[in-house]
Amino acid sequence: MTRAYNFAPGPAALPESVLKQAQADMLEWGDAGASIVEMSHRGPEFMEVATRAEADLRTLLGVPDDYAVLFMAGGATTAQALLPLNFASDGDTVDYVVTGHWGKTALRQLTPAVRINIAASGEEGGYRSIPARESWQLTPGAAYVHVTANETIHGVEYRPAWGAVPPDTGDVPLFADFSSSIASEPIDISRYGVIYAGAQKNLGPVGISVVIVRRDLLARAGQPRADIFNYSSHLANGSMLNTPPTWNWYVAGLVFRWMLDEGGTAEFDRRSDEKSALLYGAIDGSGGFYRNEVDPAVRSRMNVPFFLADDTRNAAFLEGAREAGLIGLKGHRVLGGMRASIYNAMPVEGVRALVAYMQDFQKRNG
Amino acid sequence: MTRAYNFAPGPAALPESVLKQAQADMLEWGDAGASIVEMSHRGPEFMEVATRAEADLRTLLGVPDDYAVLFMAGGATTAQALLPLNFASDGDTVDYVVTGHWGKTALRQLTPAVRINIAASGEEGGYRSIPARESWQLTPGAAYVHVTANETIHGVEYRPAWGAVPPDTGDVPLFADFSSSIASEPIDISRYGVIYAGAQKNLGPVGISVVIVRRDLLARAGQPRADIFNYSSHLANGSMLNTPPTWNWYVAGLVFRWMLDEGGTAEFDRRSDEKSALLYGAIDGSGGFYRNEVDPAVRSRMNVPFFLADDTRNAAFLEGAREAGLIGLKGHRVLGGMRASIYNAMPVEGVRALVAYMQDFQKRNG
Incomplete structure (x- = not known):
């Protein structure tokens, strides 16, 4: 790979x-x-x-x-x-x-x-x-x-x-x-x-x-x-x-x-807004297939934990993600589920690819 | 280089x-x-x-x-x-x-x-x-x-x-x-x-x-x-x-x-004996041009500090060493002079090259 x-x-x-x-x-x-x-x-x-x-x-x-x-x-x-x-x-x-x-x-x-x-x-x-x-x-x-x-x-x-x-x-x-x-x-x-x-x-x-x-x-x-x-x-x-x-x-x-x-912290601020909005948007727009439980006022722009409504599909989600070239998504053992960390080194294209995969996975499993 | x-x-x-x-x-x-x-x-x-x-x-x-x-x-x-x-x-x-x-x-x-x-x-x-x-x-x-x-x-x-x-x-x-x-x-x-x-x-x-x-x-x-x-x-x-x-x-x-x-610690023991003997031998055999002041019973096989009798030549020694492809020889500021650290990753050829340089430097400056 x-x-x-x-x-x-x-x-x-x-x-x-x-x-x-x-x-x-x-x-x-x-x-x-x-x-x-x-x-x-x-x-x-x-x-x-x-x-x-x-x-x-x-x-x-x-x-x-x-x-x-x-x-x-x-x-x-x-x-x-x-x-x-x-x-x-x-x-x-x-x-x-x-x-x-x-x-x-x-x-x-x-x-x-x-x-x-x-x-x-x-x-x-x-x-x-x-x-x-x-x-x-x-x-x-x-x-x-x-x-x-x-x-x-x-x-x-x-x-x-x-x-x-x-x-x-x-x-x-x-x-x-x-x-x-x-x-x-x-x-x-x-x-x-x-x-x-x-x-x-x-x-x-x-x-x-x-x-x-x-x-x-x-x-x-x-x-x-x-x-x-x-x-x-x-x-x-x-x-x-x-x-x-x-x-x-x-x-x-x-x-x-x-x-x-790359443009300093002002540029990474802009990118973080864009990346996190894309990802939370996909989660919130999934009709409950995915969910993030954090108060929207304090949702992190760096780490986005999310859960599948049907957590028996977690392994399939992670395996499919890997095949799609998306790794490191397994949630921390404290919370389970998924977590996407989208630090400065993650390009917006990576988040777009994740969102596309999430939507595709939902279509196939929804 | x-x-x-x-x-x-x-x-x-x-x-x-x-x-x-x-x-x-x-x-x-x-x-x-x-x-x-x-x-x-x-x-x-x-x-x-x-x-x-x-x-x-x-x-x-x-x-x-x-x-x-x-x-x-x-x-x-x-x-x-x-x-x-x-x-x-x-x-x-x-x-x-x-x-x-x-x-x-x-x-x-x-x-x-x-x-x-x-x-x-x-x-x-x-x-x-x-x-x-x-x-x-x-x-x-x-x-x-x-x-x-x-x-x-x-x-x-x-x-x-x-x-x-x-x-x-x-x-x-x-x-x-x-x-x-x-x-x-x-x-x-x-x-x-x-x-x-x-x-x-x-x-x-x-x-x-x-x-x-x-x-x-x-x-x-x-x-x-x-x-x-x-x-x-x-x-x-x-x-x-x-x-x-x-x-x-x-x-x-x-x-x-x-x-x-490479053969484990027994082999590095053998090499350390060989390398340190070569280097202390060159120092002790220099007729006082170089000296190491440590009690021979406890001389380190890893770090060999040595001094030129004429320490106004230190800079020339280091510069010539560098030209000969021998680096890192400047002594610690606590002691001054020179120090050759000859850890496991230093091949015996490196020590031979150092000894040859030291002898040549002495010939040119002795």
């Missing part, structure tokens, strides 16, 4: 031009005599790659100068563990708004030295909506408020139809897990204290994550912790406190450059 | 056949319709890669069944932070034997809830030797004793000429950082409690590390900690507690397979 349209939730599809560049560079980096994956992270070749990647990411996201950008090994879960260690003192309260699986997972990463306040949770409603901002029970003087910008499994995203985004948290800094929606639209970073994201959805390959942090917050003492868990140490060492995942960083840089070349 | 002999300390040279395989696989994995870097870590394709990599590593290193093998994002420094969190309780003493830069760095990763005992240190002597086992001030009932099997910067390695290796620590489990010497010779893993290694020297690409832990130790309560810092949680989830660095894992697996095909 040739390359399919890949709807996997992450690790996810990368732009083909990025993969081709990585392929071309695999044995030799320019005239350096070695592959980029074999070279010192402190040598001039990789330093140039790293510096350019940060500059491109700053341009892409419009990161203000008073925010630091860190490239870290591992993913968002590690960031979730480092937030309280770096930004909360003993006995501080941290406010969490839980709108899906990953927001709940974040609670398991908290140090026992902090008090956890679940300011709002969508769990009772099966995470099909996001509690209205007015209902949130925030703690005055909390160390921070944590939200998940987009829930990859439940397909729930803070969208303007829900209310003001980002939600206002007053003087308490807002920390947001942007793993699955970063760079899908322009955002005002100055409204956040910390934004973090595993790269493997919109930013690049798995194995590296990005943390964007307002510099003044790094002055907080936080908890006693290992040096490797200290964001200030990482910043002081240019994200090279230890050997960083160089190849992953390099490929992420290729993806940043690709996104800039 | 074509591919050079790359003496970089890590990220380091990979076998060319491995890079070629990674290159061939970059756009499509068999008939899966996507690259391995784009596929779910829980899908059948990657699960097969992951399972085979662990099986091959177990075969390569002779890992007993009562030891778990974990694949973790990031490198050895993170492991250094996780050791006390997982294996020491509040107030426990942990014994550290410091024989170079990385052993000292490990101390900065300790949680403040444990007591640190530096049982022995080579710092006063500039880390040119390893204190004799009889001089170690071990703590009865310590949570563990930590050693660095090979110090990458100082070029100091526990070798049989030093004494019994591994050093006897009685009932206290021995934890060892094997980042830069793992798989360079057969070792008796049952003599250790924990062995850990960043992959980027002998095992594969940077961005993934391997932790081999005696299963009974996982029953220890350790410190209160985030779930993502809990080795037991990683084990219970097959090293997929969060999304693992799949591409890095896959390339590491290619390297494991390559090492097995």
Whole structure:
């Protein structure tokens, strides 16, 4: 089979031009005599790659100068563990708004030295909506408020139809897990204290994550912790406190450059509107053959979970999809059913092909 | 320039056949319709890669069944932070034997809830030797004793000429950082409690590390900690507690397979003897033009730091080396001078070429 349209939730599809560049560079980096994956992270070749990647990411996201950008090994879960260690003192309260699986997972990463306040949770409603901002029970003087910008499994995203985004948290800094929606639209970073994201959805390959942090917050003492868990140490060492995942960083840089070349976040915002409207339209217009249960005000533009009315046909749906060159559609085990992840690297043609297949499958099985 | 002999300390040279395989696989994995870097870590394709990599590593290193093998994002420094969190309780003493830069760095990763005992240190002597086992001030009932099997910067390695290796620590489990010497010779893993290694020297690409832990130790309560810092949680989830660095894992697996095909650790032991003897022989036979200051009993077979008597010629040495197709020889900023890292992927021909260049450089400058 040739390359399919890949709807996997992450690790996810990368732009083909990025993969081709990585392929071309695999044995030799320019005239350096070695592959980029074999070279010192402190040598001039990789330093140039790293510096350019940060500059491109700053341009892409419009990161203000008073925010630091860190490239870290591992993913968002590690960031979730480092937030309280770096930004909360003993006995501080941290406010969490839980709108899906990953927001709940974040609670398991908290140090026992902090008090956890679940300011709002969508769990009772099966995470099909996001509690209205007015209902949130925030703690005055909390160390921070944590939200998940987009829930990859439940397909729930803070969208303007829900209310003001980002939600206002007053003087308490807002920390947001942007793993699955970063760079899908322009955002005002100055409204956040910390934004973090595993790269493997919109930013690049798995194995590296990005943390964007307002510099003044790094002055907080936080908890006693290992040096490797200290964001200030990482910043002081240019994200090279230890050997960083160089190849992953390099490929992420290729993806940043690709996104800039394609038109930046404004263009991906437009494409995300188009792609998600196509797909939700097909689901809602299927007369109940397919369904998505998420409150339309907070439907994710990145991850579209959907279910067949007759779930005994799931296997046939997936098998037919594969034959049609559409892969990665199986839903997460938490929810079952299907899920189409349509990140920046998914072209609108892929979504059109999925919609055509869904309509054809319905005709044959309706 | 074509591919050079790359003496970089890590990220380091990979076998060319491995890079070629990674290159061939970059756009499509068999008939899966996507690259391995784009596929779910829980899908059948990657699960097969992951399972085979662990099986091959177990075969390569002779890992007993009562030891778990974990694949973790990031490198050895993170492991250094996780050791006390997982294996020491509040107030426990942990014994550290410091024989170079990385052993000292490990101390900065300790949680403040444990007591640190530096049982022995080579710092006063500039880390040119390893204190004799009889001089170690071990703590009865310590949570563990930590050693660095090979110090990458100082070029100091526990070798049989030093004494019994591994050093006897009685009932206290021995934890060892094997980042830069793992798989360079057969070792008796049952003599250790924990062995850990960043992959980027002998095992594969940077961005993934391997932790081999005696299963009974996982029953220890350790410190209160985030779930993502809990080795037991990683084990219970097959090293997929969060999304693992799949591409890095896959390339590491290619390297494991390559090492097995080349003859396994016994063969790399033989080659390491041959390569290191050639290089130390050239240094010692240079009449002082080059020098290595490490006690011959503990000279590393992996990392050979050396100095020119006239260090104003360093730049010329490095420039000439590069012209001769020999790269990555600049010493670490901590020591200066030169360093040749001759891991498993470095063929003996590379060392011969280096020795020939060194002799020629001396003739022209001696």
